[in-house]
Amino acid sequence: MAADQVNEERETPRHIGIIMDGNGRWAKSRGLPRMAGHRAGTKNIRRVLREAADLNIEVLTIYAFSTENWGRPQAEVSHLMRLISQSIRNELDDLDANGVQIRHSGRLAGVSKYLQKQIQGAVERTKNNNKIVLNVAFNYGGRAEIVDAISQIIAEGTKSDEVTEDLVSRHLYTAGLPDPDMIIRTGGEYRLSNFLTWQAAYAEYYATPTLWPDFDEEELRAAVAVFQGRDRRYGLVKDS
Numbered sequence: 001m002a003a004d005q006v007n008e009e010r011e012t013p014r015h016i017g018i019i020m021d022g023n024g025r026w027a028k029s030r031g032l033p034r035m036a037g038h039r040a041g042t043k044n045i046r047r048v049l050r051e052a053a054d055l056n057i058e059v060l061t062i063y064a065f066s067t068e069n070w071g072r073p074q075a076e077v078s079h080l081m082r083l084i085s086q087s088i089r090n091e092l093d094d095l096d097a098n099g100v101q102i103r104h105s106g107r108l109a110g111v112s113k114y115l116q117k118q119i120q121g122a123v124e125r126t127k128n129n130n131k132i133v134l135n136v137a138f139n140y141g142g143r144a145e146i147v148d149a150i151s152q153i154i155a156e157g158t159k160s161d162e163v164t165e166d167l168v169s170r171h172l173y174t175a176g177l178p179d180p181d182m183i184i185r186t187g188g189e190y191r192l193s194n195f196l197t198w199q200a201a202y203a204e205y206y207a208t209p210t211l212w213p214d215f216d217e218e219e220l221r222a223a224v225a226v227f228q229g230r231d232r233r234y235g236l237v238k239d240s
Contacts (some may be wrong), residue, residue, distance in 0.1 A: 001005075006055065006221050010228040013181035015059035016052065017196050017203070020045075022187030022211030028083045029211075030165035036057070044086055049100070049134060055224060059133040059177050061105065063195050067141035070110070081115060084138065084178055088118045099131025105173035106140035107148070111129025135177065145173050146189040182227050184220075186212040206229050 006012065020041055045062060052060045065080060095102065102122045108162030111119075119138070149171035153163065169175065179199045183192065187211035192200065206223045208215070 006224050007228055012055055013128065013204075013227055015061065015178045015180045015182075016057055016184045016223075017180040017200065018048070019063045019183065019185040019189075019193060019195055020212040020215075021189055023213060026186065026211040026213045034076060037213065038080060038083055042078065042083055044215065045087075045089070047217060048220055049132065051218040051220050052204050053098075053100075053132040055221070057132065057224075059135055059180075061135040061137055061174075061180065061196065063104075063140065063193075064136050064138045065140070066137075066194060067107070067139060067144050068194065081112065085115050085118055088122055092122050095134070096126050096215060099129045100126060100239070101131075101133045102126045103133055103135040104178070105135055105137045105145070108139070108146065111139055116164055135174065137173075137195065140173070140195075140227055142192075142194045146198055148173075168198070172198060175198065179203070182206060182223070184208070184223050186210055186215045202232070202234050204232065230232040 023036070023037035023041040025036040026040060030036075038129050049060055060235045064084065069080070070077060092102075102125075104119050104123055108116045108119065119136075124144065146168075149168055152171045158167070169179075174196075179201070180196055180203045182204045183196065183200050183206070185191075185205075188207065190207050196203070205228050206226055208219065208223070210219055
């Protein structure tokens with residue numbers, strides 16, 4: 001079997017998280033402004049999502065904008081906000097028609113009222129779709145998520161001896177979704193960058209030098225094939 005060939009008889013990830021890195025470098029290598037890289041990266045989500053659905057992956061979480069990204073130049077942040085808003089307007093009908101359920105993981109505080117309404121409307125409109133879940137980590141930070149979960153637990157009057165891992169999981173943005181089986185990072189870096197900090201405790205990690213706009217269907221299949229070759233023990237020792 002070729003290294004990038006998915007074995008249909010072996011387990012595929014239920015949930016894949018992707019750190020979509022490399023848009024700026026992709027644009028720079030072509031003599032284009034960074035914004036052109038972000039536009040190309042946004043367009044690329046469609047083909048990766050389609051391939052994920054074909055591979056029967058249940059949940060695809062994409063890291064669209066982190067809580068730290070607000071520190072980027074204001075012109076770039078403003079462009080990213082417009083790009084996300086345009087993507088919702090342009091893609092929502094097609095996503096809904098193809099059974100994609102959209103979820104949002106992150107904080108809405110600090111986001112414009114208009115964009116907040118767009119996000120909430122997309123989530124509400126697609127909530128009953130069941131082909132694949134597209135979970136968009138937008139204005140997201142793994143540590144912020146855990147802080148928000150703890151704050152909710154305290155506000156509910158939960159006693160310290162009642163706090164369990166399951167309770168924390170049920171208060172995260174991803175409540176109701178399976179933990180990611182695999183985290184993919186494009187662009188050649190080897191860090192999680194505050195992405196799914198709690199949920200990715202036992203996820204398989206896969207890094208590729210391919211920049212996000214060039215990460216296509218074959219790249220996704222190659223990653224899944226690598227996942228299928230991993231021996232997942234969850235801290236245990238298998239019988240010899």
